[in-house]
Amino acid sequence: MKILSDLSWFFKKEKKSYISGILALLGISILNLIPAKIMGNIIDSIKDKTLTPQTLVMGVGGFLLCAVMMYILRYLWRIFIFGTAFRLENELRNDLFKHFTKMSPAFYQQHRTGDLMAHATNDLKSVQAVAGQGVLQLADSVLSGVTVLLAMIFLINWKLTLVAILPMPLLILCSQALSKRLHKTFNVAQEAFSDMNNRVLENINGMKVTKTFGQEEYEVENFKGIVKDVYEKNLRVTRYDAMFDPMIIMIITLCLVLSFIMGIYLINIGDITTGNFVTFVNYIHQLTWPMMALGFMFNTMNRGLVSYERITKLLDIPEDIINHPDALNQAPQGDIHFEVNHFKYPDQEDSANLKHVSFTLNKGETLGIVGKTGSGKSSIIKLLLREYDEFDGTIEFGGIKISQYDVTQYRNAFGYVPQDPFLFSMSIADNIRFGKPDANLDAVRMAAQIADVDKDIIGFEKGYDTLIGERGVSLSGGQKQRIAMARAILMDSECLILDDALSAVDAKTEERILKNLKQLRKHKTTVIIAHRFSALQHAQNIIVLEDGQVIEHGNHKELMLRHGWYAEIFNLQEFSKENAS
Template sequence: MKVLVQLGWFFKQQRKQYIIGISALVLVSLLQLLPPKIIGIIVDDITDSSLTASGLTKWLLILGVAGILMYIARFYWRVMIFGSAVRLSRTMREKLFHHFTKMSPSFYQKRRVGDLMAHATNDINAVQQTAGMGVLTLVDSIATGGFVILTMALTINWKLTLIALIPLPFMIFLTSYYGRLLRQRFRNAQEAFSHLNDKTQESITGIKVIKTFGQQKEDIEDFTDLSTDVVAKNMRVAKVDALFDPTITGIFAVSYILSFFFGTKYIIAGDMSIGDMVAFSTYLGLLVWPMLAFGFLFNIVERGNASYSRITELLSITPEIKDLPGAISERPKGDLEFNVEEFKFPGDEALALRNVHFTLKKGETLGIVGRTGSGKTAILKLLLREFEGYKGSIQYGGHSIHQYKQQSLRASIGYVPQDHFLFSTTIAENIAFTNPKIAKEKIYEAAELAQIHQDILSFTEGYDTIVGERGVSLSGGQQQRVSIARALIMNPELLILDDSLSAVDARTEEAILEALKQARTDETTIITSHRLSAIQHAHKIIVMHEGTIAEAGTHEELLAMDGRYKEMYDLQQLEVMVERGGEGQ
C-alpha cells in the first residue's frame, strides 16, 4: 500500500471527486445487501405459505428501487474515480515532460530515448491503474466485504459466519506473498520493455543505415532476442498473476463446504431457517468479489509501486544547470570574454579545453577551426551553458553567463548545431519554431538570408511542405539552411554556426556568408568549420588543437605564421585543384 500513501498529494487535490466516488461505491455496497435478505424472506414466506401478492409486489418494488439507485451510483463512482485516475496520468506525464525539458545534456547522455518513453507510457499507465482500479478494489473489498460479514453475523448466524471465515487468513497470507513476488518481477518486465523500446526507436531512426550496410537480418535477430526477453519476463509476471484467482476460488470453495456442512446442522437444530441458509449462501457469494478484489488489489498496487518508484527515481534527478537567485532576466548583449583554464566533460578523464582565452567585440565574427575533437564544440557548449564545472569565467555584456537566466541567455543566442533536427511539420512552422505567430514576411526574409527561399518555392506545397520526421524529405544542405533560417528568425545577439555549412556547395556558402555579413553588421557571430572558406572573412580566427588555442589571428596573419592554419589552407587548396581537374584558381 506504499504507493497509495505516496500518491496522497494527488488524492488531496482530487479529494472532492474521490469522496463522491467512494461514497457512491459504499452506497452500492450497502444496496447489494438487500437482494439476499429479501430473497431469504420470500423463501421463508413461501415455506410458511404466508406469501401474498401485495407482499411480493412490495419486495419487488424495493428491489427495483435498489437496482435503479445502484445503476446511478455505479455511474458516478466510475466517472469520479476512473476520471480522477486519468487526470493523474495527465499530471504525471506533464511532470515528466517538464522534467525532461529542464535536464542537462549529461542526463540524456546517460539515458536512452526508449527508456524515457517507457516511463511516460507503461509506467504511468500502471500508476493510473493504481489510482483508479486500485482505489476501487481497496474500497470495494473493505466496504462490501465488511458490510456483508456484519450482515451475515448480525442478521443470520454469527457462529456460522466465523466458521465460513476460517480459511480467509490463509488467503491473506498467500496473496501478500504473491504481491511481493509480483513487484520485483513486474519491475524487471518494465525494464525489459524499456530496452525493447530503445531498440525499436533506434532501429526505426537508423533504418537507412541498417539497410545500407545490409544488417537487416542481424537487427531483426537483436530485436527478436529483446522481444523474447520481454515475453519471458512478462510470463514470469503472468505466472504469479495467475495464482491469485485459483487461490481465492479454492479458499472460498472450502468456505462454502464449511458453511453448508455446519449450516445444515443449524437448520436441523432449529437455529436457522431455510430462508436464512439461502440468504447466507447468497451473501457468501457476494464475498467472492471483495476477496477477488483483495487479490487484484495486491496485483495492481505492486505493479503501481514498481512503476511509481521508477518514475520518482527519474524525477528525483536534479538539473545540473540552475538559475542563480536574482538572475538577470534581460537578454545579454555586448562583448564576449572567454577565459577557461580547464574543462572536461562529465565522465571523461581527459581535458576537453585548457587555457582557452579570447575576446570577441560586439559586431565581430569569430572563426574556430581545428580537427575533430580539438575542442571547437566544447567552447560552444560552455557558451550555451549546457555544461558547467570548468575553471575560469565566461563574460557576456560585462556579466558572467551564470548571472543570466538560462532562458534569457539562450534567447540571445541563435544556435545552429551540427546535428540538424527538423520537426515533422511544415517548412514555415520549422523556421518560425521560436515564434509561431511571426509574420510570413519575416519567415521569407530569414529563408532568403539562408539561401533556401528559392528551393522552398520550387516545392509543390511551397512553405506548407511537410518535411517528414527529422526533415527526411529534404537534402542535407536544405536541412542546414532551414536550420539557419530558424536561428535567424530569433534576431539573435549572437549567432553560432557549428559546422553548419558543410553540406552546401561553395557558391551557396559564399552567398549565405555575404548575406549574413550585410544583415548582421552590429551583431556577433561565431562560426566553427572544417572548411576554411567559411571563416576567412572573420575578424578573428582561432585554431584549436588538443583542447587549446594553437594559433590565433586574421586569415592573412595566420597564413603568414606558416603553421597549422597554413597547412590546412594549402591542403584544402590542393583539394580544390584536384576537383577542378588540376587547374589553378
C-alpha cells in the first residue's frame, strides 16, 4: 500500500470528494443487504404458508426502492471518485510538462523522447487508476466485505459465518505472492513500452532517410522484434494478472461448500431457517465482489506504484539552471564580456570544449564566430544562452554576471536561430509570432520581409494561414530557416544569435537578409556563426576557433592581412564562387 502513502498529499487535498464517494459506496453496501433479506423472509413465509399479497407487494416495492437508490448512489460515487482521479492525472501531467520545460539540454541527452512520452501517457494512466479504480476497489472491498460479514453474523448465524470465512486468509497470502511478481514484471513491461515508443518516434522522424537508403524491410523486421519483446513482457504480466480471478473463484467455492455443510446441519437442529440459509448463500455470493476487488486492488496498486516511481524519479531530477534567491528580475542590456577558461559538457570525460576563450562584444556590434566542425562554436552559444551554468570563468551582460539574472528575463533578451530550425504544426503566422503571441499580422509580415521570405509565403494558396506539417515537412530547408529567422526578428531582442542560420539559402538571398539585418539592428547586438565568410565582412569582430581555443581574432580586413586560416578559407570560397559563376 506504499502507493497510497505516496499519494496521500492528493487524497488530503481532495478529501471532501473522496469522503462523499466512500459514503455513497457505504450506502450501496447497506442497500445490497436488503434484497437478500427480503427474499429470505418471503421464502420463510411461503414455507410457513403465511405469505399475503400485501407482503409480496411490499417485498417487490422494497426491491424497486433499493434499485433506484443504488442507481443514484452509483452515479454519485463515480463523479466523486473517478472525477477526482482525473484531476490527479491532469495535475501530474501539468507538473511533468512544466518540469520538462525547465530542464536543460543535458536532461534530454540522457532521456529519450519516446521514454518521456511513455511517462506522460501510460504511466500517468496507471497512477490515475490508483486514485480511481484503486480507491474504489479498496473502499468497496472493505465496506461491502464488512457489511456483509456483519449481516451474516448478526442477522443469520455467527457459527455459520465463522465456518464460511475459514478459507479467507488464503486470499491475502496468494494475493501478496502474486503482487510481488506482478510488480517486477510490470516494471519490465513499462520499460519495454518506452523503448518501443522511442523507436516509433525515431522511425517516423527518420522516414525520409529510411526510404532514401531503401531500408524499409529491415526497419519493419527490426520493429517486429521490438513489438514481440513488448508483447512477451506484457503477456507475462497478463499471466500473473489472470491468476487472480481463478484464485478468488476457488476460495468462494470452498466457502460455499463449507457453508452448505454447516448450513444443512444448523437447519436440521433448528438454529436457522431455510429462508435465512438462502439469504446467507446470497451474502456469500455478495462476498465474491469484495474478494475480487481485493485481488484487483493489489494489481492496480502495484501497477500504479511502478508508474508513480518512474514519474517521481523524473520529477526528482533537479534543474541545472536555477534562479538565485536575489535574481534580478530585469532584461539585460549593454556590452557582453565573455571569458571562459575551461568548459566541458557534463557527460563528457575527454578534453574541454572551450579553453581560454575571451572576447568583448559592445552593444550594437556584430560578432562573427568561425572554425572547423567541433571547434567549439556552438559551445559558446550554449553558454551565452545559459543552457549550462557550470564552467570556469565569467560571462557578463551589461556588467552583471549572467547567473545573477532571472533565467526567463535573461533568455528573453536573446533571439536565436539554429542551423536546423524547429517549426510547429500550426500556421506560418503563428510560427512567426511564437515568441510574441500578441503581434499583429502587419508586424509578422514586416519580420518576414526582413527575412526575405514574405514572397514565398504569399505565394502559398492560404498565405500566412498555411498550416505547416510536423517540423515544417512541407517547406524547403531555406524556407524553414527564413521563417525561423522571421520569428527571431519579430522578438526584437537585445541580442540576436544566428547559428549558421543561412546555410540553406543561396548567396544572393543571404546578402539581402544580412543587408536588412544590418539596417534593422544597427543599435543592437548580433552574433553570427557562419561557414560562408562573406556573411561576416561587416562584423566589427571575428574570432576563429580551433579545438576550443581562439587562434585568430579581428575584423575581416585585419584577418585577411594576417594570411592565416581565415584568409585561406575566404579565398577558397571566393575562388569557388567565381568558378561557379
